Amino acid sequence: MPETCKIMLEGSGGQGIGLGGKILAEAAVANGLNAAQSQSYGAQARGGFSSAEVIISTQEIVFPLVDQPNTVIALTSQSYERNKGLPEKGGLLLYNTVNCRSSQTGIAGCSTISTRALGFPFSLEAQNAGNPKGITLLAIGTLLALTDIVKAGYFEEALRDNFSPSIAEANLDCFWQGLTLGRKAQKPCC
Amino acid sequence: MMNKDNSIKFLQGNEACALGGITAGARFFAGYPISPASEIAELSSLLLPQRGGIYLQMEDEIASIAAVIGASLGGMKAFTATSGPGLSLMQENIGFAVMAEAPCVIINVQRFGPSTGVATRPGQADVMTTRWGTHGDHGIIVLAPTSVQECYDLTIEAFNLAESLRTPVILLTDATLAHLREKIVTRTDKELSIISRQKPDQVTEDYQPYRPGPDGVPVLPDFGDQNILRVTGLIHDHDGYSTPKPQTAGDLVHRLQQKIEGATSLMPAPRYFGSNDPEILIISFGISARSAREAVNRANDQGIKARLMQLPTIWPFPEEAVRYACYGASAVLVAEMNSGQICREVRACGIQREKVVGVNRADTAVITPGEILKAIKKTWFRWGFHPI
Numbered sequence: 001m002p003e004t005c006k007i008m009l010e011g012s013g014g015q016g017i018g019l020g021g022k023i024l025a026e027a028a029v030a031n032g033l034n035a036a037q038s039q040s041y042g043a044q045a046r047g048g049f050s051s052a053e054v055i056i057s058t059q060e061i062v063f064p065l066v067d068q069p070n071t072v073i074a075l076t077s078q079s080y081e082r083n084k085g086l087p088e089k090g091g092l093l094l095y096n097t098v099n100c101r102s103s104q105t106g107i108a109g110c111s112t113i114s115t116r117a118l119g120f121p122f123s124l125e126a127q128n129a130g131n132p133k134g135i136t137l138l139a140i141g142t143l144l145a146l147t148d149i150v151k152a153g154y155f156e157e158a159l160r161d162n163f164s165p166s167i168a169e170a171n172l173d174c175f176w177q178g179l180t181l182g183r184k185a186q187k188p189c190c
Numbered sequence: 191m192m193n194k195d196n197s198i199k200f201l202q203g204n205e206a207c208a209l210g211g212i213t214a215g216a217r218f219f220a221g222y223p224i225s226p227a228s229e230i231a232e233l234s235s236l237l238l239p240q241r242g243g244i245y246l247q248m249e250d251e252i253a254s255i256a257a258v259i260g261a262s263l264g265g266m267k268a269f270t271a272t273s274g275p276g277l278s279l280m281q282e283n284i285g286f287a288v289m290a291e292a293p294c295v296i297i298n299v300q301r302f303g304p305s306t307g308v309a310t311r312p313g314q315a316d317v318m319t320t321r322w323g324t325h326g327d328h329g330i331i332v333l334a335p336t337s338v339q340e341c342y343d344l345t346i347e348a349f350n351l352a353e354s355l356r357t358p359v360i361l362l363t364d365a366t367l368a369h370l371r372e373k374i375v376t377r378t379d380k381e382l383s384i385i386s387r388q389k390p391d392q393v394t395e396d397y398q399p400y401r402p403g404p405d406g407v408p409v410l411p412d413f414g415d416q417n418i419l420r421v422t423g424l425i426h427d428h429d430g431y432s433t434p435k436p437q438t439a440g441d442l443v444h445r446l447q448q449k450i451e452g453a454t455s456l457m458p459a460p461r462y463f464g465s466n467d468p469e470i471l472i473i474s475f476g477i478s479a480r481s482a483r484e485a486v487n488r489a490n491d492q493g494i495k496a497r498l499m500q501l502p503t504i505w506p507f508p509e510e511a512v513r514y515a516c517y518g519a520s521a522v523l524v525a526e527m528n529s530g531q532i533c534r535e536v537r538a539c540g541i542q543r544e545k546v547v548g549v550n551r552a553d554t555a556v557i558t559p560g561e562i563l564k565a566i567k568k569t570w571f572r573w574g575f576h577p578i
Contacts, residue, residue, distance in 0.1 A: 022371060029200045029373050037371040062338075063484035063559050064370055 003055040005149050006066045008083075009136060011075030013173040019162065020082050022137030023051030027150045027158040035066035049078065054118060056149055071147075076102060087116030094143055096135075098123040119147070124147045126174055129167045134174030141178020142185070152179060193501050202381060203341040203367040204229035204271075206374055207297050208237065211269045212347030213376065215384055216295070217243030218268035220257035222250050224275060226365035227299035230271035236290045243325050246540075251276035255296065257285040260294040263421060265412035267349055267386070271297040272514045273365075274316055275306055277323065284358055288446060291400075291408060293352035293387055295345065300364040300476075302554045312365035312553035314476055315528035319504050320360045327443050329450025331359045332505040333458060334475040338372035344502060347458060350385040354456060355449055356407050362504060364527070366477045366556050373573035390417050396426035402444075404447030406489075451506055458502035464490050468497035469573070470566055471519035473512065473536060475501040476556050479549035482525045494570050500518040507535045521569045524564050525549040 009025070011017045025037035039052040053066040062169040070091045075179040080100035086093045097119040120142055126135040137159065144152050152175075159175060160168045201209070208230045211219070219234040221227075235245040248254040254270045261268040272280065283551060287294055298320065302313035320332045331351050333344045348359040388409045390397065393416040400408045411417040420430030427441045434437075437446045464486040474482040480501040489496040499515045501508060516522050516536070521560070522545055523534040533548040549565040551557040 025371060028202050029198070034373060035200070035371075038366065038369055061372070062487060063480050064372060065556060067560060114365050178385070 007054040007071040008069040010079035016136040018048045023158045027155040031154040064065040093117040096122040138174040138178035141175040142182035145179045145182025206341035208233035212340040212348035214346040217287040218253045218266040218279045220268045224273045226368045227271045251279040255280040257362040259292045259560045262294045263413040269295040281323040287358040291356040296350045297361045299368045303529040317531040325437040336479045353387045379448040401428040461500045464497040465495040470496040472523045484559035520545045
């Protein structure tokens with residue numbers, strides 16, 4: 001993990017983008033790191049473009065907003081298009097292959113353009129887990145499997161703190177599914 | 191989210207304001223929901239009843255500030271929260287709170303634009319509204335946090351100042367800070383210095399509620415106590431009876447200003463970051479000061495001698511400190527998300543007009559470190575300096 005991880009979570013309203021970002025930041029704080037989180041706020045909540053910003057750092061966070069992200073989770077094609085140049089700048093891009101096209105397809109449902117741009121069928125996996133709204137938590141699971149931003153255990157705890165027990169279980173299933181995706185992806189295709 | 195000893199929390203700016211108010215001893219909140227301030231009301235509605243306090247949702251902002259003043263005169267620490275359109279509605283009664291010397295805290299979460307503007311986007315254009323929104327000569331205290339931690343700390347400070355000086359205090363935040371989440375350290379009231387207003391310690395027949403103490407602040411009873419408190423927005427004498435006498439009017443208006451202007455040592459002092467002998471001074475406040483601090487860090491890394499002066503107290507404007515800080519600098523940049531409201535005040539301190547340059551953004555977006563750095567570099571090279 002770089003000293004300061006500037007993460008953008010981008011998708012559409014209803015995918016739990018804001019809450020996913022909040023849980024990720026809470027997990028980072030529980031993990032002993034500094035974190036700042038903000039989200040777009042407005043009509044996006046009704047189905048349009050939605051984004052959340054999370055900064056996680058071992059240092060004091062002076063400017064708390066993401067001016068230039070170095071890690072992006074893109075759940076929509078618009079987001080993918082906007083961020084596809086990120087890997088060339090040394091950033092990490094995780095994208096949803098269900099609605100973001102890429103030229104190469106790897107194994108285990110994982111597409112890859114380079115080691116810094118990784119595609120996964122996040123919406124399909126969330127549907128298979130019976131919880132389409134858990135897509136952001138699933139994608140964060142994959143991110144945490146591929147990087148060491150925050151230990152997965154802290155994320156699980158933070159996730160439980162944000163939901164009633166029954167809902168937490170369904171969301172944890174998504175998160176674990178995401179972790180599995182990321183762990184499979186690490187060696188064969190990434 | 192809390193740690194085991196509950197002192198470290200990960201909160202939104204709005205939540206930190208509500209928690210700060212309650213930690214300072216506030217037990218009354220009256221408000222009317224408005225973006226981007228509503229979470230302050232929401233959390234207050236949850237926490238106040240748990241602590242024996244009262245939350246009232248009013249029919250509008252005029253009623254909200256009226257209820258807050260009433261609760262304050264009854265002896266409670268009271269607050270409200272709103273945004274620009276609501277602040278405009280509150281102005282008449284803010285003046286009443288000044289005149290009636292009713293301690294209270296008004297949190298104004300700035301959103302963009304005049305009128306209803308853009309409800310969910312930030313601005314910093316209420317600087318002058320907080321100072322001169324209500325009519326007549328008067329003193330007012332306005333504090334501006336730059337982080338979620340400062341939302342908590344300065345709300346507590348706002349209550350302490352309100353209670354010490356018997357005056358309304360405005361906390362000026364913005365939409366970005368309101369919804370930003372950061373790690374903060376909270377304290378219990380026992381760990382903090384919490385100030386509560388003085389009250390008369392005995393009942394006397396010739397008691398004059400508005401006879402001021404040496405600091406210009408009267409010791410008032412609660413409304414309904416045995417010592418009679420007469421409350422009016424009219425010019426009044428030491429007994430609280432209204433009068434148009436020029437001497438009384440002049441003395442009262444002077445005292446109401448002077449008790450604030452003469453107490454600046456109680457207010458949070460400017461904070462400085464960056465080079466100790468700057469060629470370029472950046473003055474900023476609120477969320478813009480976070481961008482400015484990052485810009486100053488980057489400028490210092492590039493050998494540019496720049497320093498940030500962050501203003502936690504906006505009103506009374508810290509004239510002396512600004513004059514002193516500007517003295518050694520060759521250029522002064524004022525970074526703010528409006529068309530130059532603080533910049534005008536800096537110039538009014540007597541700083542050479544051509545030395546003061548505004549770095550402004552007034553389009554719903556937060557001014558970025560990159561924009562401020564660009565302005566720093568432009569100024570640095572224009573004035574003929576070269577990186578070390």
